[in-house]
Amino acid sequence: MSALPDVFAREFPVWHMVARGTVVYWFLLLVFRFVLRRDIGAMSVADLLFVVLVADASSNAMQGEYRSVNDGLVLLTTLVAWNFALDWLSYRVPAIARFLEPQPEVLIRHGRINRKAMKREMITLDELEAKLREEGVDSIADVRIARLESDGKLSVKQRAEQPKSDGSKAPDTGPPGG
Structure with missing residues (x-):
């Protein structure tokens, strides 16, 4: 001992x-x-x-x-x-x-997937769509911007609904003038 x-x-x-x-x-x-x-x-x-x-x-x-x-x-x-x-x-x-810490990476902008960023981060379309569903987003077309943050979380902003001339709402189609 x-x-x-x-x-x-x-x-x-x-x-x-x-x-x-x-x-x-x-x-x-x-x-x-x-x-x-x-x-x-x-x-x-x-x-x-x-x-x-x-x-x-x-x-x-x-x-x-x-x-x-x-x-x-x-x-x-x-x-x-x-x-x-x-x-x-x-x-x-x-x-x-x-x-x-890595900078946030834009994966979707105005409903368009940034395939280079997805490839760089090795994220499949299925993984991205699953995370969007968790955020309550049904379609990639509904996303204004989605970023992969430095902590690995996905932050999502959806397109805003804009009123139509008849008073109903239509999805925002992108930035003004573009």
Whole structure:
């Protein structure tokens, strides 16, 4: 049986754990941001990455894969610090926010599908139509604009109903003069 001081002794130097945590965090952040696609309605990339890394680091610290609790705590502190720092920097520096979070992508404008954007985001017509139905939209022709937001959610604005000369309403057919 090991003595209590062994539980809190560090197996690796602090700088080693900080470097490992930093390398893993940035590698996974870049992979999630630039390689994996956004899923409609999914949690943000940074949120998912943070949860996964904290779960793994916590597991290693609790199960004893690190020989001490301190090694796990140093790694967890590193992950928390990076997550906080990136949130703080994104709030204050727009260029960093643009780098870390993708810009909203227009998928439909005035009833016309942006096929290039759908291909880039790897979203099928069936997936898009299903999300439109969830928003209460029956037809793509009824959509003024639909954007895939940076968090993966679909925001939809429908065309406005405009009165006909006989007093009934007809769907808006697009922007004025166009």
